[in-house]
Amino acid sequence: MATSTTKALAGEEPPGMPRRSGDEGTARRRGALLHRLDVKGAPFAFIAPFFIVFAAFSFYPLVYTSWISLHDVELATLDVMEWVAFDNYVELWGDSRFWNALRNTVTIGVISTVPQLLMALGLAHLLNYRMRASLFFRVASLVPYATSVAAAALVFTMIFERDFGMINWALGAVGIDPVDWEADKWPAQVAISTIVIWRWTGYNALLYLAAMQAIPADRYEAASLDGASRWKQFTHVTVPGIRSTIVFTIVLSTIGATQLFGEPLIFGQGPNGITGGADNQYQTLGLLLYEEGWKNYQMGRSATVAWAMFLLLVLAFVAQRVIKRLRSRTS
């Protein structure tokens, strides 16, 4: 392994070297210098590609977004930027569509995240049993993850169709009146959340399962010696044992929820999708961002919505920390 380099670096002396304390010493010193350069420099060279791409295509745009949000920029003339200071923010603050989109983002976020993570927890618990066909069940629960937002949203749009959709047909079979899943606000939000829940429950369950398997078995033994029931074991050993994974999934789902875009867009089928329904009944911040920029051609306002989304994320994390503080104080 690596014999040629070994020689080049440490053994052979390059021609034309000045002789002072003998060939070997110089070569060794030179080799040592190269070696030190390599040891010091190589790590930075190895991590550089990540940081360069991130800086160019993520960090710079993120910062520049704030600059654009202080301007009027039209989609057709992207190089003409007119300084308007905080006008975009003032307008957004007074825009009822913004507050509507904010509310929808939060409610759809809650409807989709809470059941999703609870179900994932239950599913992970089931998958953690010793059983037959465990690989099949794991792969099956991951199948929705392999389905793109677009494909999943298209199928669910049909399943939730008002006139011939499967859900309304099934409801009719048990004597419930059909629901207009698209036009009514809460049914639409539930339907959209269903798509999110379907796609991500199995993935989160596998993350929980991995964490559950890392819990030492003796904790369960100790608990059962203390006479703890299965349920007690679940709440007192399993859940605390995977706490950091739970936090991790909450963080990821919260980020996903603030960015929600594809599901409502496709659920609205075409032009209705961008506005989030005829009455904006399921327009999220992601859709509003797109509508302002690419339908109304107002890139400055679009950037302002992006900053509002970022703020929402920050607020969500602050709230999470505060809740955690309060809970640890009360318990």
Added chain:
Amino acid sequence: MTIHSLPVRTDAPDRTPARKPAGRRLLRQRAGRQHHAGPLAYVLLVIMAVLSIFPLYWTMVAASTDNTRVSQTPPPFLPGPNLFSNLARAWDEAAMGKAMINSLIVAGVIALSTVMFATLAGFAFAKLRFKGRNALLMLVIGTMLVPPQLGVVPLFMMMSELGWSQQLPAVIFPTLVSAVGVFFMRQYLSEALPDELVEAGRVDGAHSLRIFWSIVLPVARPAMAVLFMITFVHAWNDFFWPFVVLDMTNPTVPVALTQLSAGYVRDQSLIMAGALLGTLPLLAMFVVFGRQIVSGIMAGAVKG
């Protein structure tokens, strides 16, 4: 954190400097608690599996009938005779053919470069010593918390300035690396790659790239394969940015699917055929490599 100058680490008794390090074993999960599943657990699991698979099964059913049959109640539950003709129509009429090829290019390039750069950076973070290593690693993890959607307006401007609007490079370049990938490879290599192997390479006088090439890569291979597949899935399914920057003349699969559904004449079985076509490559991958993908996702999880 770990001390690299020590040739032997005493806290890792199962770590042998053998030629076949812990690779595969790490990706395969140890079983934790070992209660046997009761009948109720099986029933619930079967229900879960049906719920997971049914929407895709029904996509296939709808794609195999025709538009009138799909729009009747009760909805069809068994496949009809038109699957292949509908798939062929989706491929030709709905630009799915072009979209599939585009997605293959986009996802392939992104997955390759992500794996390469993530392995390089993951190796550096796991096994090399340098100033600010922990701070930089935290920075990498921190970038996961920044959703790419927030920078979409400047990114769009950048792409139109570069002349990449509606071009595949606009989709490829911003996703050439991934923080998740770097973290995943770092976690894997810090466990799977014995320090002694790296040290031995150093003693032989091999430079870092050489060590990476002949020592790290062979050890990292199983994790690289998993990362490739997971990245491929994500890139294939990525929606927001491709939807913004590409158009119907040059779409990826999700973009083409959106257009398919937004048409004025809605042919439901054609839409479902498109959705099925766009999902098939990934499903095939899951059928063949399901075990590896499952173990990869579990290995990347935060534990404890």
